[in-house]
Amino acid sequence: MFNRWMQIMKLALPSIVSFASATVTGTISLLLVGQLGALVIAIVGVSNIIMYNAWALSSGIGHTVNYLVAQSAGAGEWRKAIERTYLASYLCIGLGLLVAAAGTFAPEALLHLMGGSPELVEAGKGYLQLRFYAMVFTIGSFVLQGFFRGIGDTRTPMIMSFISNIGMIVLTYGLTYGHLGLPELGLAGAGIAFLIGELAALVWGLYVFFIRLHPRLHTRARIPFNLPEFKLIAGESGKLALNEFAMSMAMFVFTAFVTRLGTAALAANEVSLNVMALGFMPAFGFGATATILVGQEIGKGLNQAARRIGTDTALIGSILLLLLGVAEFIWAEPIARLYSSDPEVYRLAADLIRISAFLQLFDGLFNFYAGGLRGIGDTTFLLVTSISLNWLLFLPLAYVLIFMLGYSSYGAWIALYTFIFALGCAVLIRYYFRDWTSIRAKQAQQAEPVH
Template identity: 25%
Template sequence: MAKAPLDLTTGPIGRNLFLFALPILAGNIAQSLNGSVNAVWVGRYLGEAALTATANANNIMFFLIGSVFGIGMAATILIGQAMGARDIVQARRVMGTSATFFIGLSVVIAVAGWWLSHPLLAAMGTPAESLPLAEAYLRIIFLAMPTLYAFAFLSSALRGVGDSRTPFRFLLLSVVLDIGFNPLLIFGIGPFPQLGIAGAAWATLIAQTLSLIGLLWYMRNKRHVLWLGRKDMAMFRIDTTILRALVVKGVPMGLQMVLISLSMILMMSMVNGYGTDTAAAYGASLQLWTYVQMPAMAIGAACSSMAAQNVGAGNWDRVRGTARSGVLYNFLLTGVLILPLILLDRYTLALFLPEASQSLEVARHLNHIAVWSFLFFGVNFVISGVVRSTGAVIPPLLILAASLWGIRVPFAELLQDNWGADAVWWSFPVSSFCAMLMSLAYYRWGGWRKAHMLPAQRGEMAAPAEVPAMPPSPVADPNPEAPPTAAPAPTPSRAGQPPSAARISPHAGKR
C-alpha cells in the first residue's frame, strides 16, 4: 500500500521536518559517495597530480550543472503546480518543452566542451603536471553531460508529482554501477581496457546512461503520467510560453549556483598558485566538506517545502517554528559531523591522499580553519529556504553575492601577501559568518512575508522576485485508496492558477 502524503501543515514540526529531510539527505549522500570513491581511487593510486586534475575538472562540471540548475527547479515547480491543479495536460506540456530544452542544451555543451576543455583548464591555472590528466578526464565528462542533464531533469520532474522513491532507487543504481566500473576501467581489470584517469570519467558516463535507460523503461512500463511516447511527440515541440517561464523564473535561482561555482573556481585558481601539494590538500578537504554541508542542504530544502505549505495555509506560527527547528537541526547534525572530522582528520583525509604525502599536513591545517564555516553556512541555507517559500528570491541572491564576491574573494585576494594560503582558508568562516548575520537580519526585518509566488492570472509571467528558489521537496506518493474528493478551485493568493477545465487524478496515467 502506498504511503499517504506527509501533511506538513499539521503534527510536530521538528519530527516532520526531520523525516521529510531524510530522503533528500539520502540522495545527497549517495551522490557524494560516488564522487568520494572516485577520489579515493584517483588520489591514492594515481597520485596528487591526478587528484588535482579531477578537482579542477569537477569545478567546471559543477559550474555547468549549476548554470541550468535554476531552470530545472523552475520546471519542477511548473509541473508541481500543474499536478496540484489536476491539470495533467499542462504538466505534460511542461515535461515535453523542458525535455527538449535540456537535451538540446546538453548536446551543445557536450560538443563545445570537447573542444574547449584545454583552454578552460588552462584559464583556471591548472598545474602543468595535472593539465593533460584533467583534459583527458574532462572531455569524457563533457560527453556524459546529456545523460547527466536528462537524469537530473527526470528526477526533478518525478519529485514534482510527489514521487521521491523512484528517482532515489535509480540514483542508487547509478552509484553502485559507477563504483563498480571505476577500478575496472582505471586499471584495466579483466576484459576492460586500462584507461587511467579517463576510466573514472567513463565509469560515470556508463553508469549514468544505464540508470537513465532503466528510469525511462520504468516510466514507460508503469505508464507514468509524465511518460511521453510516440503518440505524444507533439508535446516535445517548444511551447514559447512555457520556455519563457522556465527562463524568467529559473535564471534568478540558477544565478545562485553560478555564483557559488564561479567563486569555487576562483578559489581553486588561487590554491593552484601554491603548487600541487596545496592543491591536492584542498581537493581532499573538498571531499570531506561535501559531506559536512549535506545536513544543512537537506534541512534547508525540507524547510522550504514545509514553510511553503504553511504559508499557503496561513500558518505563520508554524513558519516561524520551521525556521527555529531547522536552525537547531543544522547545529546538531552539522556539529556531529564536524567534531569527528577534526579529531580524526589524519585518518579521514588519508583516504584521499597517498601515504606519507606532504599534502596531508597541509590538508589538516586548512581543515581546522575552514570546516567550522559550515555551521554558519547551514543557518544561512535554512533561513534562505524559509524566506524563499513565499517567493522572495532576490534578497537571498544578493546576500549570497555579497558574502562570496564582496567578502570571501576580496578577503582571500587582499590578505595573501601577508597570510599566504591561510588567507584563502580564513575567507571561508569569515564570509559564512557574515552571510548568516545578513540572512538573520533579513528574516527578522525584511519584507519576505509580503512576497508572492505567482500572479493571479495564469497567462501572466511572474517577476523573478516572485519565484521560489527551491524546488518542491519530495513527498510520498498519494494514497490510491483514499476516497476521491472534489478539487477546490484555487484562489489567486494561494495557487496562482485558475481551475482546470478537466480535473484528472495524478495517477490517471498509471493503468
C-alpha cells in the first residue's frame, strides 16, 4: 500500500500545484482588480462563468486525450498515443476558430443575457472579448496537458501553469495600474495579461511535445489520418464536453439568478466561489491522477488493480479536503476581508464560505470518482448523470429557494451543495457497482471490409 500511495502522491502533487497556481492566480488577479470597485469584481465573476462555458465546450478533447493516451501508454502503444493526440489537435483547431469568432461578435450579447446592468455591459465587454481570445490558446494547452498527464508526466503541465500564471500576475499588476513601466489600462490590462499568459503556456507545451519528447517518442513522425480513431476521439470528446457543458450552463443560469439579487450579492458570490476554488486544488489534482492511474492499469489489463488504485486516490484526496475545510470554517471572515472591505460583501461571503467548508468534500468525491470513471471510459454515465442532476435537481431547487421562498444567496448555496452531494454520491456508487471484470481499453470501431 505504501508504494501505491507514494505513486499516487508523486503524480498528484504536481497536478495539485498546477491547479493551485491557477487558483492563486485567480485570487491574486481578483484582489488586484478588485481595488477598482465592486462593479469590476462583478464583471470578473460574470466573465469567469461565461468563460467556464466556453472552456467546457472544448474540454472534452483534453479529457479524452488524457484517458485514451493513459490507456495506450499502459499498453505500451506509444505510436497510438501520439496518433490520438494529433487527431485531437484537428478538433482543437476547429473549436479554437469558433471561440475566436464568439470573442469577436458575442461579448456584449452574453453580458446582457447574464442579466448585467447597462453599466456592467459597457464596462465589461472589452475585457470579456480578450478573455475569449485567451481561451483559444487555453484549448490547445489543455489538449497537450491531457497528453502529458496520460503518459504519466504531470510536471510539464505544472511548468506550463507556472509560466502562464506568473506572467498573468505580473502583467495584471503592471497593465492594470501602470506599474513596472507599463501603460495603465485598467480592466483591459487584466484581459491582456490573460491573453499573453495563455499564449506563453501553449508555446512551452509545443516545445516540450515537438522538441524535447521527439527523441524518445518520435512526436514529429508523419501520422496518417485514421478515420475510425478520429470518430472515437470526436465521439468521446463530445460526450465529455456535453458533460462539462451541462454543468457550466447550469452555473451560467445559477449566476444569472444571483445577478438579479444585486451587485453586492454577486460580488459576495464571486468571492465565495473563489475561496471554494481552494478545494478544487486537491479535488482536480487527485481526480486527474485517478484518470491517469486507472487508465494505465486498464491498458495493462489489470482491472482489479485499477479499481483499487482509484480507491486509494480518493481516500488521500478526501483527507486533504477535510483539513482544508477546517481551516476555511475557522477563518471564513478574515479570508473574505482579503477580497473586499465592503461589510455587506465580506459578511455575506463569510457565511457562504462556512456553508461550503465541509460540504466541498462531496465535490471532491465527484472529482475523484469521475476521474476514475473517465479512466475506464465510462463517459456515457457521466454525461447522463450531469445533465439529469443539473437540470432536474440543481436549477429547479435554486429557483425555488431564491425566488419563491426568499432565501436569496443562502438559498442559492443550499441548492448548490444539495446538488454537489447528490453528484458525489452518484459517481461513488457507480464506481463500486460496476462490473470491473468486463472492462477493456477503449478501441476504435474498424469499418467492415467490403466483399
